[in-house]
Amino acid sequence: MKLDEIAGLTFGEARNNAKTNSSPRFQFATDIAIIVFPVIFVYINAFSGSFQFDDYNVIVFNPVVHSWSAWWEDIGQGIRPFLKFTYTMNWASDMGLFGFHLFNIVIHLLNVVLVYAIILKFLENKQQYALYSKRGIAILTALFFGLHPIQTEAVTYISARSASLMSTFYFGSMLSYVYGRIENRRFFLYVLSPILFVFGVATKEVAVTLPLALILWELTDRRQPFSVYVIIRRQAVHWLLLIPMIFFIITHSRYAKLLVFSFELRGFHANLLSQINGVMYLLSRLFLLTDLNIDPDLPVIVKWSLPVILETGLLSLLLFAGIISIFRMPWLSFCILWFFLQVMFINTIVPRNDIINERHFYIGGLGVFFFITMVSGMFFNICERYKKTLLIFGLCVYLMLGYFTIMRNHVYRSEIALWEDTARKSPKKARVFNNLGYAYYLAGQYDKAKGSYVKALQIEPGFELARNNLLLLEKAH
Numbered sequence: 001m002k003l004d005e006i007a008g009l010t011f012g013e014a015r016n017n018a019k020t021n022s023s024p025r026f027q028f029a030t031d032i033a034i035i036v037f038p039v040i041f042v043y044i045n046a047f048s049g050s051f052q053f054d055d056y057n058v059i060v061f062n063p064v065v066h067s068w069s070a071w072w073e074d075i076g077q078g079i080r081p082f083l084k085f086t087y088t089m090n091w092a093s094d095m096g097l098f099g100f101h102l103f104n105i106v107i108h109l110l111n112v113v114l115v116y117a118i119i120l121k122f123l124e125n126k127q128q129y130a131l132y133s134k135r136g137i138a139i140l141t142a143l144f145f146g147l148h149p150i151q152t153e154a155v156t157y158i159s160a161r162s163a164s165l166m167s168t169f170y171f172g173s174m175l176s177y178v179y180g181r182i183e184n185r186r187f188f189l190y191v192l193s194p195i196l197f198v199f200g201v202a203t204k205e206v207a208v209t210l211p212l213a214l215i216l217w218e219l220t221d222r223r224q225p226f227s228v229y230v231i232i233r234r235q236a237v238h239w240l241l242l243i244p245m246i247f248f249i250i251t252h253s254r255y256a257k258l259l260v261f262s263f264e265l266r267g268f269h270a271n272l273l274s275q276i277n278g279v280m281y282l283l284s285r286l287f288l289l290t291d292l293n294i295d296p297d298l299p300v301i302v303k304w305s306l307p308v309i310l311e312t313g314l315l316s317l318l319l320f321a322g323i324i325s326i327f328r329m330p331w332l333s334f335c336i337l338w339f340f341l342q343v344m345f346i347n348t349i350v351p352r353n354d355i356i357n358e359r360h361f362y363i364g365g366l367g368v369f370f371f372i373t374m375v376s377g378m379f380f381n382i383c384e385r386y387k388k389t390l391l392i393f394g395l396c397v398y399l400m401l402g403y404f405t406i407m408r409n410h411v412y413r414s415e416i417a418l419w420e421d422t423a424r425k426s427p428k429k430a431r432v433f434n435n436l437g438y439a440y441y442l443a444g445q446y447d448k449a450k451g452s453y454v455k456a457l458q459i460e461p462g463f464e465l466a467r468n469n470l471l472l473l474e475k476a477h
Contacts, residue, residue, distance in 0.1 A: 031139055035112055039146035042402040042409075043108070046156040047101045049412035053294065053435065054159045059087050059100075066091055079254050082202040083162050100158045107164050108146065108155045114171035115366055116142035121178050122221065122334065137373050143398060144369035149292055149405040150285050154362040156412045157294065162204045163359040169200030170207050170363060177214055181234060182223065194237045201245050205255075206346045208245060211238045216337055220330035262351050266300055271351040273301040273308055278356030279344055280311045285358060286368065289404040294418060295435075297426040298355040331374060338367035415439035423452075430460035434469060441473060449473055 051060055059065060064074045065087035075081055090099045116138045123134035145151070154163040173196035180189030200207030218231050249255045266274070278298050285292060301308055322336030342364035347356065361368075380390050411421045419436035426432045437452030450473055456466035 027135070031116065031135060032113055034139055035116055035142040035146060036109055038143065038398070038402060039109055039112055040105075042147060042405045043105050043155065045406055046105060046152075046409040046412070047098060049101060049156050049158075049409065050097065050414050052157055052412065052415060052418055055157075058159050059091070062087075068092065077254070079252070079258075080162065080203060080205075082199055083165065083204065086161070086165065097158075101156070104155050104158060104161050104164065107161060107168055108151070111164060111167050111171060112142050112146040114168065114175060115145045115369075117175055118171060118178070118366070119370060121175065121182070122217075122331070124182075124223075133377070137370075137377060140373045140376075141366075141370045144372060144401070145365055147398060147401040147405055148286070148365070148369070149289055149401065149408045150282075150358050150361055151365065152292070152405055152408045152412075153294060153357065154359040156409050157359070160357075160359040163362045166200050166204035166207050167363040169196045169203060170210055170213075171366075172196045173200060173210055174213060174217065177234075177238075178217060178221075189234060190237050194241055197238055197241060198245075205249060206342075208242060208249075209341055209345055211235060211242055212341055212345075213338070214238065216334060216341065219326055220334040222330065259350065262353075265351040265353065266302075270300055270302045272348055273304070273312075274298070274355050275344055275348050276311050276315060277301055277308060278347075279315065282343065282356060282358065282361045283368075285361070289400075291425060292358060292408055293422055293425045294357070295354075295422050295426055295429060295432050296357070297429040297432075300355070332371070335367040335371035335374070338370075339364045342367070416443060416445075428459060430456040430463045430466060432456075433459065434463065434466040437466070437469060441469070446473060 064070050064078060065084050068088060071081075071084055071088045074084065078084065086103060090103055093099045095102070119138040119141045120134050123137055154160045154167075173193045176188045176193035176196060179185060180187070180193065197207065197210050200210065214235055215231065218226060224230075250259070265271075281296060281298060318336055319340055322333050322340065325333040325336070343360060347360070376394070380394075383390060411418055416436070416439045419432060419439050422432050423436050433452045433456035437449045437456065440446070440449035440452060450470065453466050453470040453473065456463055457470070460466075
């Protein structure tokens with residue numbers, strides 16, 4: 001049996017091979033229920049979360065999103081207009097925090113369904129994958145995407161919806177393109193997909209990578225021969241839209257200031273080394289479920305060291321494997337190159353103030369979770385004698401992921417809880433203790449607030465924000 005054929009088999013092969021009178025619509029509804037209800041269950045306690053960190057700057061204290069007239073006046077002057085549209089919609093609804101969390105969770109559920117649909121489409125190619133494998137792999141990939149606690153930052157942290165909402169439009173645009181390509185539906189190919197692309201960029205700028213993701217799909221999907229001319233014709237609208245988008249970003253005053261600030265942070269060499277370390281940090285969070293951190297203390301790396309060399313070697317091997325697998329194992333190529341495109345591409349070119357955050361893994365997680373599911377399917381079918389044991393183990397893994405997601409959501413219940421958790425995990429980061437001090441101050445715990453500000457200044461004596469907060473606290477109390 002060939003490797004791709006083994007990969008095509010899944011835990012549910014026997015069930016799927018059984019004859020059934022179920023209609024495709026009933027099967028689809030059943031699959032959606034299987035992936036949606038567990039995700040709803042593990043995110044119920046996210047409704048108890050409070051506003052955190054950047055939520056105050058972009059929502060609570062930002063008059064632009066407090067009325068429709070203010071939002072409209074900001075069009076053309078501000079950035080991320082559709083993201084602000086959703087903030088304004090939530091603010092105007094008078095549903096308070098519940099409305100903000102409800103929106104974020106619904107978006108995550110929609111993304112889970114879109115991931116299922118994308119993987120299903122990818123596996124429909126019967127020349128590469130077993131006929132009865134597609135539903136099982138799609139379901140398990142979507143469940144990984146929906147239940148893994150690394151996704152909580154993009155869901156429970158309200159302002160991190162920039163990542164999850166952008167992913168909705170990104171996935172939707174890709175799925176529309178794929179459907180239009182397969183079914184020869186011009187509306188989906190040339191109208192709906194480009195419109196969703198525009199909304200994605202209007203939510204978060206990193207969505208500009210979508211045309212590259214479409215090329216990746218064309219390279220790894222073999223239902224039709226690869227033709228540069230055909231691909232140019234299919235993607236012409238997307239690329240024609242991309243040109244004015246990039247021009248707008250470069251020439252817009254707000255974006256221009258942000259770009260200047262970003263490029264002054266660090267040079268390309270230091271940013272590349274720092275990103276390599278940051279990406280390895282993200283990958284480690286797949287397994288270190290208790291070490292998730294909203295403000296990780298990741299250093300700016302300016303020179304080579306043995307750990308950085310090893311990290312670079314590992315990522316280089318993965319990238320090389322992704323490139324050479326395009327013809328023999330296109331599913332593997334899709335998984336690896338998707339991850340690099342979504343997690344490293346833009347951040348390596350444009351430096352960020354924070355090296356990396358867990359929400360940056362959100363859309364890239366599709367490739368990683370797809371890879372894990374495919375490899376698990378191979379292992380499962382090789383070990384014929386231990387299928388029941390492996391099924392129980394797999395169920396335990398999903399239950400464990402759900403449990404840790406519930407526990408991570410619980411950390412977001414208050415600012416004090418979140419920053420106490422972060423201080424334990426980033427004990428040498430001054431900003432963490434300043435934020436913890438401010439959380440104590442708002443709660444009236446002034447002695448603890450003072451201690452946290454002092455700790456921040458001990459770590460970074462020149463930290464003006466912590467110094468000012470300490471002076472204000474001493475004057476008022």
